[in-house]
Structures are given as C-alpha cells and as structure tokens.
Amino acid sequence: MKPEEAAYVNLIVLARADRLVTDSEQSLLERCQEVLGVSEEFAEETKAKTDLECVGPNIIKGRPSDRLQILKMMIRVAYADGTIDPKERKLLNRCARSFGIGRIAVTGLFWEIQQELGIRRKLRISQIVAGAAVVVAAVVIWITFVHYGSKTEQQLDENRIHLDELRESMGLERTNAEDALRKVRESQESLELNETALEERIKELDKKAAHERKAIETSLTEEHKKRQALMKAEMDRLRKELDGVRKRAVAFKEIEKEYGGSILLIFIQYELVLDQQRIPRGSMGSGFFVTSSGHIVTNKHVVQPWKFSVEDIMLIDQGFAIDPATLVLAAWPAGTEMRTEQGVISLQAAFANLKHDLEVVGTAPDTFENAVRMLETGVPFQGRIHTYDNGDLAVLKANPTVPVRALPLAAATEKLEKLDPVMVLGFPTGINILETTKAETSPSVGEVRKIEKSIMVTAPIVPGNSGGPLMDIQGRVVGVASKIFGEATLGSCIPAEHILPLLPSAPDLNGLAGGHESTGAYRAALDDLSLADQRATEDADRKVIAEMRARILGIRDEMIQKAQVLPEPEARKKALQEVLKQFGSRWGREAVSLLEEM
Numbered sequence: 295m296k297p298e299e300a301a302y303v304n305l306i307v308l309a310r311a312d313r314l315v316t317d318s319e320q321s322l323l324e325r326c327q328e329v330l331g332v333s334e335e336f337a338e339e340t341k342a343k344t345d346l347e348c349v350g351p352n353i354i355k356g357r358p359s360d361r362l363q364i365l366k367m368m369i370r371v372a373y374a375d376g377t378i379d380p381k382e383r384k385l386l387n388r389c390a391r392s393f394g395i396g397r398i399a400v401t402g403l404f405w406e407i408q409q410e411l412g413i414r415r416k417l418r419i420s421q422i423v424a425g426a427a428v429v430v431a432a433v434v435i436w437i438t439f440v441h442y443g444s445k446t447e448q449q450l451d452e453n454r455i456h457l458d459e460l461r462e463s464m465g466l467e468r469t470n471a472e473d474a475l476r477k478v479r480e481s482q483e484s485l486e487l488n489e490t491a492l493e494e495r496i497k498e499l500d501k502k503a504a505h506e507r508k509a510i511e512t513s514l515t516e517e518h519k520k521r522q523a524l525m526k527a528e529m530d531r532l533r534k535e536l537d538g539v540r541k542r543a544v545a546f547k548e549i550e551k552e553y554g555g556s557i558l559l560i561f562i563q564y565e566l567v568l569d570q571q572r573i574p575r576g577s578m579g580s581g582f583f584v585t586s587s588g589h590i591v592t593n594k595h596v597v598q599p600w601k602f603s604v605e606d607i608m609l610i611d612q613g614f615a616i617d618p619a620t621l622v623l624a625a626w627p628a629g630t631e632m633r634t635e636q637g638v639i640s641l642q643a644a645f646a647n648l649k650h651d652l653e654v655v656g657t658a659p660d661t662f663e664n665a666v667r668m669l670e671t672g673v674p675f676q677g678r679i680h681t682y683d684n685g686d687l688a689v690l691k692a693n694p695t696v697p698v699r700a701l702p703l704a705a706a707t708e709k710l711e712k713l714d715p716v717m718v719l720g721f722p723t724g725i726n727i728l729e730t731t732k733a734e735t736s737p738s739v740g741e742v743r744k745i746e747k748s749i750m751v752t753a754p755i756v757p758g759n760s761g762g763p764l765m766d767i768q769g770r771v772v773g774v775a776s777k778i779f780g781e782a783t784l785g786s787c788i789p790a791e792h793i794l795p796l797l798p799s800a801p802d803l804n805g806l807a808g809g810h811e812s813t814g815a816y817r818a819a820l821d822d823l824s825l826a827d828q829r830a831t832e833d834a835d836r837k838v839i840a841e842m843r844a845r846i847l848g849i850r851d852e853m854i855q856k857a858q859v860l861p862e863p864e865a866r867k868k869a870l871q872e873v874l875k876q877f878g879s880r881w882g883r884e885a886v887s888l889l890e891e892m
Contacts, residue, residue: 295550295700296328300349301364302337304854307346308369311382311605319371326367348389361393365400369407378404457816470675484652542739546717549769550737552879556699557762558594558625559632559721559733560690565620566606568613573607575599578724580762581625582771585820586700586796587806588692590625591793592761593776594657594680597623598690599803601660601680604667608675623647623654625692626733628676635732645692652692656796658685682777684747684788697810697818701791702880704770706827710749714742718753718775718785720762740785748786755785764790769880770796770820800830804838816846850877854884867892 305326309319340346348815368389372382390400431608563576579596583589600606600616623646625630630643645652660680667675680686692698710716721728728734740753749764755775764773764787798806803826810819821844832838850873857869870892873885 298332299336302330303340304348305368305371306340307348309384309877314604322371338685365390367710369403373407438477542715545767546739553701554735556701556721557628559736560592562597563622565617566609566614567617573635578758579760580720582763583698586697586821588694590690590692592688594686594688596761597654604675623652628733629734630733631731632733654688657693658687658688659684684792686776697815700821701771704772706791710742710745710772712742715767716742716751716753718755718759718762720759722756722760723760749789750788751785753785794828800826800835807842816876817881820881821848
C-alpha cells in the first residue's frame with residue numbers, strides 16, 4: 295500500500311469513529327482524496343469496506359513534516375461536524391503517538407485548527423449578515439421606488455388636468471401649435487441626418503475592423519506556418535539524431551559480437567617477502583589481441599602493479615621483494631570459464647605463465663615522478679612512483695593453438711574528433727562483476743570529450759577496464775582505457791599510436807601472415823598484414839605486404855565469383871557463408887552484402 299493510500303484509510307477510519315459520516319466530513323474526505331492523489335477506484339473500494347483499521351507508521355513513512363500534515367488532515371475531518379467525539383479524540387491521540395508526535399504538539403494542533411475553524415465560522419456569519427443587509431436594502435429601495443413612482447404618476451395626472459385647463463382658458467393659438475410642429479419636424483429631420491451619418495460611420499468602422507481582422511488572421515496564419523516549419527525542422531532533427539543513436543547502437547552491438555571474444559580478463563598475483571613475512575598482492579584488468587598469433591595489449595599497471603601501487607612501493611622500500619615463485623599471470627578470453635562452480639579461480643581455459651603459454655614481452659619505457667599521496671590509513675606517502683601517462687602500456691604474448699581474431703588498430707591518418715561515438719570493452723571491477731563462472735565483457739558507450747596527449751571520453755571507465763580497447767564506430771581500436779577522473783564520469787585513454795612501437799616489426803608480421811596464408815587462415819593473414827602496413831618503414835616490406843594482400847584478396851574475389859554463378863540459391867548462400875568463414879566480415883564485406891540481398 296502506498297503512503298498516500300494508507301493516510302486516506304486513516305481518514306476514513308477517523309470519520310467513522312462516531313459511527314456517523316456527516317455531509318461535511320464526506321466533503322472534506324473528497325478534498326483530502328484529491329490532495330493525496332488517491333485514485334477513485336481505491337477510494338470506492340476503501341469506503342465499501344466495513345472492517346477498516348488504522349494503518350501504522352511502518353507504512354506511512356517519509357519526513358516528520360509529511361506525518362504532521364496527515365495528522366492535521368485527520369483533525370480537520372474530526373472537526374468537520376463541529377465537534378470532536380471522545381472516540382475520535384482517542385483515535386487521534388493514538389495515531390499521533392504512532393507517528394512520533396508529542397502530546398504538546400498534538401494539543402497545539404487541536405488549538406490551531408479550532409481557531410482556524412472558528413474564524414471561518416465567523417466569516418460565514420458575517421457573510422450571511424451582509425447578504426441579509428443587502429436584501430433588506432433592496433426591499434427598502436423597491437418600496438421607495440413604488441411609493442414615489444405612484445406619487446409621480448398622481449402628480450402627472452394633476453398636471454395634465456391643469457394643462458387642459460390652461461389650454462381652455464388661454465386659448466392657445468393654432469399658429470403657435472404649427473410653429474411648434476414645424477420645429478419638431480426640423481428636429482426630426484436633423485436627427486435623421488445624424489442617424490444617416492452615424493450609419494455611414496458604422497459601416498466605415500465595420501469595413502476597417504474587417505480589414506484589420508483579415509490582416510491579423512493573415513499574420514497569425516503566417517506565424518502558425520513559421521511555428522509549424524520550426525517544429526517540423528526540430529522533429530526532423532530529433533528523428534535524425536534518434537536514427538543516428540539507433541545506428542550507433544546497432545553498429546556497436548555488431549562490433550561487440552565480432553570482437554568480444556578477443557577481449558581478455560587479465561589477473562596477476564604475487565607475494566612480497568621479507569624474512570618470514572609474506573604479504574599477498576594482486577591486480578586485475580583487461581586486454582585485447584592485436585595479432586592473430588596472440589600478442590595482447592594492456593596497461594603496464596595491470597601486469598606490473600608494484601611500480602604504481604603506493605603500498606607496494608612502501609613495502610619494497612622497507613626491504614620487501616617479489617617472490618618469483620609466487621607470481622601468477624593469467625588471461626581468460628571473454629566467454630571462457632575462469633572459475634569453478636565453487637568460486638575457485640581455474641586456469642584451465644586461460645593463458646598463463648604457469649602453463650608456459652603467456653608472458654610479458656614488452657613494456658613502454660618507465661617514467662617516474664616524486665609524488666605525495668595520502669593513504670586510506672591516514673599515513674602520508676612521499677616518494678617516487680610511476681607516472682600514469684602514455685607510457686602505461688605493456689604487451690603480452692600468448693600461444694594460441696589456432697589463430698585468434700585480432701582487433702584492428704586505427705591508422706595514424708584516421709583521426710578522432712570531439713563528440714565522435716566510442717565504446718569501451720573490458721571487465722569493469724574485474725572478477726567482482728562476474729555473476730557466473732565465465733568471463734563476460736561489460737561494454738560501455740559514450741563520446742569523445744577532448745583530445746590532447748590523451749583521449750578523454752564520457753564512456754564510463756572503472757577499475758578493471760584498464761587495458762581494454764577504446765573502439766570507434768568503424769570497429770577500430772583508437773585507444774587503450776587507462777584511468778578515470780572523478781567518479782567514472784570522465785575516462786582517460788592512451789591513443790592507439792603509442793601501441794605500435796611495442797609490437798612486432800613489419801618483417802616479423804609479414805612472416806606470421808605468410809604462415810597463415812600457407813595454412814588457409816586468410817583472415818588472420820590479412821589482419822597481420824594490416825598491422826604490418828602500419829609498422830612498415832622500408833619499401834621492401836611494403837612490397838611484400840602488397841603482393842601477399844593481392845594474392846589473398848584474389849582468392850576471396852574468385853570464391854565470390856564462383857558463388858554468384860551457382861544456380862541454386864541454397865548453394866550460393868552456402869558458398870558465400872564459406873567466404874565469410876575464411877575472411878570474416880571485415881575482409882568479406884561484398885559477401886555480406888550479397889547475403890543480405892538474398
């Protein structure tokens with residue numbers, strides 16, 4: 295039951311306390327129903343019940359002022375019939391105690407409402423007296439008018455008699471009467487002329503008013519048209535913006551489906567040791583494949599947290615050291631099992647250093663700064679700590695048994711701009727957000743706020759997102775999630791161009807692509823060639839890239855041509871799907887279009 299409905303129930307119970315609901319109480323209850331916003335259906339159902347009881351404060355919650363207003367309503371209902379029955383007063387006192395309102399405050403409310411109702415009654419009496427006075431005055435005026443009217447009529451009769459007598463006695467001459475008649479006719483003609491002039495003037499005014507009315511109507515019509523045009527333009531703009539939002543949402547959904555499995559949950563744990571003391575430490579974050587052979591990009595502070603953690607630095611300064619035997623580094627691709635049903639972390643589906651298929655192969659150069667930090671314990675820290683800058687990058691190398699799907703890096707010429715839509719893929723809060731045994735990504739979308747040394751975005755970034763990719767609407771990695779400002783309202787990302795120096799060289803990538811070409815892994819070969827193109831500095835490397843890409847794309851085009859000439863629709867569809875299987879949607883867009891047309 296809503297608090298407003300509970301308050302209305304208490305008002306009904308109070309009105310029935312003396313076993314009689316007067317018309318005044320009924321009218322006041324209807325006004326209270328409107329004030330409380332109680333529906334007609336609930337009000338009728340409540341009135342129909344005969345076994346209503348007061349509702350306690352456990353349902354009527356809210357501020358003390360709200361409960362005080364409800365008690366005032368109840369007192370007014372009790373006073374509606376002019377007095378308060380002892381049962382009503384007892385019920386009011388009990389409700390006041392349940393609301394936590396003291397006896398003095400209740401007494402004050404009784405007195406306040408008595409005064410208020412007393413003033414209203416006095417006003418009503420004054421209004422009645424005033425009305426009666428007006429009626430009496432009207433009667434007196436009417437009597438006076440009748441009296442003097444009859445007297446005036448009598449006087450007129452006497453004057454007529456006197457006039458007749460004068461006429462008879464004085465013998466008014468006929469010429470005088472004719473003169474008087476002539477003057478009357480002249481006066482009448484003058485009045486007729488004035489009447490004609492007035493009619494002409496009225497016609498002119500009517501004509502002018504019609505003209506002005508038409509001008510106003512024309513002006514209003516034009517203004518209405520302008521408003522309609524503005525409203526239409528605004529609606530078109532909003533529809534266009536909504537279509538853009540929907541297209542972006544669909545695009546980002548497709549990107550997440552395409553590359554979601556290439557996002558990895560990264561976990562590291564180790565122990566700091568000094569003599570017999572051991573302190574367990576750890577970190578979590580995100581990463582993503584950038585080569586089909588298993589190179590993973592993430593943040594340095596995810597895989598080497600001891601360079602960024604004030605607590606670790608203080609312990610190391612005291613003589614603690616990392617025990618290499620306790621170091622565990624693991625990375626689970628999204629969608630794989632990362633813990634058992636009992637909640638224990640499992641490395642079965644992960645790449646891990648303990649399985650010898652995961653290692654750190656490169657980091658950006660370290661940069662340190664002297665900083666002052668206040669720890670949660672209240673102890674100040676002052677010392678050298680790794681800078682959270684564009685050097686917060688690391689590359690891991692996994693050893694997958696089959697080529698993985700690499701995320702494409704945006705080329706240096708493909709610049710971001712303010713308000714461009716972006717998506718962050720990763721694992722916010724790390725393991726803590728996972729509700730099942732699988733590692734599942736939690737994407738967030740937003741827009742570019744500004745671009746300077748780093749990329750500021752509105753897409754929420756929280757601990758655990760660190761190292762995850764920042765992707766544009768074309769599905770390209772434009773940055774790496776790094777840190778937040780404020781309460782995850784502004785995320786900072788490292789531009790993708792800083793990743794390239796840490797990746798394999800163009801010759802190495804060409805070699806990887808050649809191996810994929812020989813095994814028929816064409817999509818993987820093209821992905822590595824695309825990255826090699828960004829790493830190439832020599833014309834010889836670019837020539838190898840161009841020749842290999844031309845050969846592989848020639849195979850794709852040949853497969854599409856063969857599919858198009860197949861007579862059976864099902865056979866064509868199956869052949870085009872095979873193109874997508876071998877080349878992926880990024881390199882097989884023509885096959886995607888042909889399938890959509892089917």
